[in-house]
């Protein structure tokens with residue numbers, strides 16, 4: 001799969017996450033959108049992983065592995081945050097509303113990390129002809 005197709009999916013995921021946050025007061029819609037976003041993002045990571053050899057061949061990453069490492073570290077942290085968000089969200093749904101402020105803090109952190117994953121993907125996969 002092409003880098004552009006993956007980055008387009010990544011952009012849609014970021015936009016959907018922002019929409020999910022905006023509608024958080026409509027709980028069931030928030031939960032549906034966020035669950036969809038998390039599932040899609042994990043599928044996207046699997047696609048990237050499967051196409052990794054192709055990406056490395058066509059990209060700047062081979063010249064500058066540090067950039068790829070930074071990108072991958074941010075992406076992995078985002079996935080860890082997804083699991084924290086699911087745990088906190090389920091507890092809030094189960095009535096532990098005192099966890100809502102923590103869910104909100106981690107929620108904004110997750111959004112920032114997801115945006116950074118998107119931005120750093122452009123450094124990591126600049127086509128070699130361009131550099």
Ligand code: HEM
Nearest residue numbers: 021024025027031034085086089090092093100104107110
């Ligand atoms: C990346 C994933 C997620 C992000 C970024 C996120 C972010 C947020 C934010 C910013 C709020 C507003 C909190 C406030 O203003 O007090 C919120 C509320 C909430 N979230 Fe999430 N969330 C995510 C995933 C989930 C999941 C997976 C669940 C459920 C399993 C969930 C359940 C809830 C609930 C129940 C609320 C309270 C809604 C309300 O009554 O206002 N969230 N979330």
